[in-house]
Structure formats: structure tokens, C-alpha cells
Amino acid sequence: MFEWDFSPPRSAPMGDHDVRRASDHLAGRRVALLVCGGIAAMKAPMVARALRGRGAEVTAFCSDEALRYVGREALEWSTCNPLVTQLTWRAEHLSDSAPFDAYLVAPATYNTLGKAAAGIADGVVTATLASAFGRMRAGHAVVLFAPTMHGSMHHPVLEQSCRALAALGAQFVTPRDDYGKHNLPDEGVLVAAVCRALSKSPLRGRSVLVATADAFNPHRDSADRLGAELHEALVLRGADSTLLLGPTSVRPAAWLPSVSAGDAASWSSAARARIGTPPALDAAVVSGSAPELVEALGDLRALFVVPEARPTSLVAAIVDHLEARLSAASDPP
Numbered sequence: 001m002f003e004w005d006f007s008p009p010r011s012a013p014m015g016d017h018d019v020r021r022a023s024d025h026l027a028g029r030r031v032a033l034l035v036c037g038g039i040a041a042m043k044a045p046m047v048a049r050a051l052r053g054r055g056a057e058v059t060a061f062c063s064d065e066a067l068r069y070v071g072r073e074a075l076e077w078s079t080c081n082p083l084v085t086q087l088t089w090r091a092e093h094l095s096d097s098a099p100f101d102a103y104l105v106a107p108a109t110y111n112t113l114g115k116a117a118a119g120i121a122d123g124v125v126t127a128t129l130a131s132a133f134g135r136m137r138a139g140h141a142v143v144l145f146a147p148t149m150h151g152s153m154h155h156p157v158l159e160q161s162c163r164a165l166a167a168l169g170a171q172f173v174t175p176r177d178d179y180g181k182h183n184l185p186d187e188g189v190l191v192a193a194v195c196r197a198l199s200k201s202p203l204r205g206r207s208v209l210v211a212t213a214d215a216f217n218p219h220r221d222s223a224d225r226l227g228a229e230l231h232e233a234l235v236l237r238g239a240d241s242t243l244l245l246g247p248t249s250v251r252p253a254a255w256l257p258s259v260s261a262g263d264a265a266s267w268s269s270a271a272r273a274r275i276g277t278p279p280a281l282d283a284a285v286v287s288g289s290a291p292e293l294v295e296a297l298g299d300l301r302a303l304f305v306v307p308e309a310r311p312t313s314l315v316a317a318i319v320d321h322l323e324a325r326l327s328a329a330s331d332p333p
């Protein structure tokens with residue numbers, strides 16, 4: 001497992017710059033990735049590729065400080081576009097000829113948040129933001145900030161900057177809280193935030209419960225897989241979706257929030273609590289045999305997914321076989 005036999009990689013029909021297309025949620029959308037001088041700037045190329053994985057055309061803009069933590073080549077390679085580090089006669093910050101649909105500031109520093117909130121436009125990122133706010137106010141673009149900084153930099157001045165920007169209409173991606181810092185969230189979270197902000201789906205802002213895999217359902221993994229795929233699709237369209245899983249081996253993507261219940265009773269009561277009395281949801285998708293939930297769902301449009309039967313897991317069958325053989329081999333003669 002940990003030793004390479006020097007065999008070459010399997011060939012794939014992908015070019016050097018290509019990314020695997022996860023979905024088309026951002027197809028035809030132009031995204032400006034504004035990178036500030038936080039250490040997390042080193043992750044910006046991966047963010048750019050994750051945006052492209054949803055179909056976006058990405059152009060990166062870097063502050064002078066950001067260039068200390070991420071390289072020009074990495075950003076140009078990952079976006080397939082020239083990096084903007086200086087404003088020239090082309091007026092890159094306005095991007096009039098090919099306007100941006102979304103501006104994602106990731107990482108957003110304390111400094112840039114403060115400057116943007118105070119109306120300062122003295123660099124590539126801050127000047128681009130000044131124009132972005134105008135487009136946002138006109139309903140032509142969305143602006144998202146992903147703040148990262150050491151905990152000591154979180155105080156009323158930071159909060160004041162964030163509140164002023166939010167009041168203007170900018171959106172914030174909640175930082176990942178770890179080791180006393182506001183860290184850059186997983187790329188999946190950042191890209192989902194952009195997809196949700198740009199979504200025109202009627203599901204946007206609607207509250208949906210996806211409850212799969214009650215312990216009574218013999219096909220629960222199949223239902224959970226289906227539920228996880230459905231939940232992802234709903235989240236990317238801007239729905240306030242909750243995925244409630246039962247005891248299952250299915251692991252939704254790490255960036256997708258889900259709730260797991262350990263047994264049938266807690267699955268059922270978690271589903272009821274989410275549904276509310278009277279029902280406070282816009283829709284529910286419930287799989288498996290949960291007749292008691294039908295009543296609780298009341299007038300909600302509930303779709304009962306009945307997954308098709310799957311054969312017993314091949315992996316489980318092989319493991320069972322190996323265990324049986326090994327325990328037979330170790331039996332005393």
C-alpha cells in the first residue's frame with residue numbers, strides 16, 4: 001500500500017490544465033478571485049481549480065502582500081488566465097468588457113476588510129472591490145469575503161468592518177474555527193457559497209429536509225447515497241437543506257453538513273424535530289419505511305424515495321471471505 005512499484009500513471013483524457021468537472025453550477029459565470037496577504041493565500045490555486053471544477057471562468061487578482069504567500073505561476077496555471085497584480089491602461093479592476101458575476105475575496109485580511117469598509121481603493125484588490133460594490137448594488141454581481149486571521153485580530157474593529165460590508169450587501173463565508181484562528185474553509189465550502197450566492201433556483205432560501213436511511217430500511221446505504229447526492233444538489237442551488245442520515249457507511253463530502261442519528265428512534269425524533277409542529281419546512285424528501293413521519297409531514301409535499309435493491313457489498317463479501325480463511329488457517333492443528 002505504501003510502496004510504489006514504479007508503474008506509470010494510468011492515462012486520462014485530460015489536458016495538463018484541465019480540472020475534473022464536478023458540476024455545471026458555475027458554467028458561463030465569471031469569477032474574480034481576490035487574494036489578500038494571509039498565509040492561506042497559498043491555497044488560492046486550489047480554490048481557483050475548485051471554482052473551475054463547477055464550470056467557472058476564473059481570474060485572480062493579488063495584493064502585493066499576497067504575492068509573498070502564493071506564486072504568480074501557480075495562480076496563472078490554476079486559473080488559465082493572466083494574474084492581475086497591477087492596474088494598467090486596461091482598467092482590470094473595472095473589467096467592463098467582460099464583467100464578473102462574482103467576486104470571492106479569499107483569504108480576506110483584516111487590513112483589506114478595514115480598507116474596503118472605509119472606502120479605500122489604494123491597490124489592485126481594494127480598487128477592484130470598490131467597483132465590485134457598485135456592480136453588487138446594481139444587482140449585477142455578488143461579493144463574498146472569506147476572512148482569515150489570528151484570533152488576536154478579532155475585536156470590535158474587525159467586526160465593525162464586517163458589519164459595514166454586510167450592510168452594503170456583501171456576503172461572508174464563516175471561517176473554519178481551529179487552533180485559535182479564523183482559518184480558510186475547505187474549498188468545497190467556498191465554492192458552494194459562490195454557487196449559492198449566484199443561484200437563480202426557486203429552491204434558494206427554501207428549507208428542505210432530506211431524511212434517509214432509517215434503521216428499518218434494508219437498502220439504507222443506497223438511500224443514503226442518493227440522499228447525499230440530492231442534498232449536495234440542493235445546497236449548491238441555495239436551499240437550506242438538512243441531510244439526516246441513519247446508521248450508515250455513507251460519508252457525504254466533508255464540506256457538506258449532515259446530521260447522523262445512531263438508531264431508528266433518534267433518526268425519527270430528529271426528523272420530527274426538523275419538520276416541526278406545524279411543519280416549518282418547504283419540502284421534505286424522506287426515504288424508507290417511516291409511516292409515522294407521513295403524519296408529521298402534514299401538507300408538505302413529501303417524496304418517498306424507494307431505492308432499488310443493491311447486491312450485498314462486494315467489499316464486505318471479500319472481507320468476510322478473508323477473515324474466514326485466516327481464522328481457519330490460524331486454528332491449532
Ligand SMILES: Cc1cc2nc3c(=O)[nH]c(=O)nc-3n(C[C@H](O)[C@H](O)[C@H](O)COP(=O)(O)O)c2cc1C
Binds near residue numbers: 037039
Ligand atoms: C506570515 C504572515 C501571515 C499573515 N496572515 C494573515 C492573515 O491570515 N490574516 C490577516 O488579516 N493578516 C495576516 N498577516 C498580516 C498581513 O499580511 C498584513 O496585514 C498585510 O498588510 C495585508 O495586506 P493586504 O490586505 O493588502 O493583502 C500575515 C502576516 C504574516 C507575516
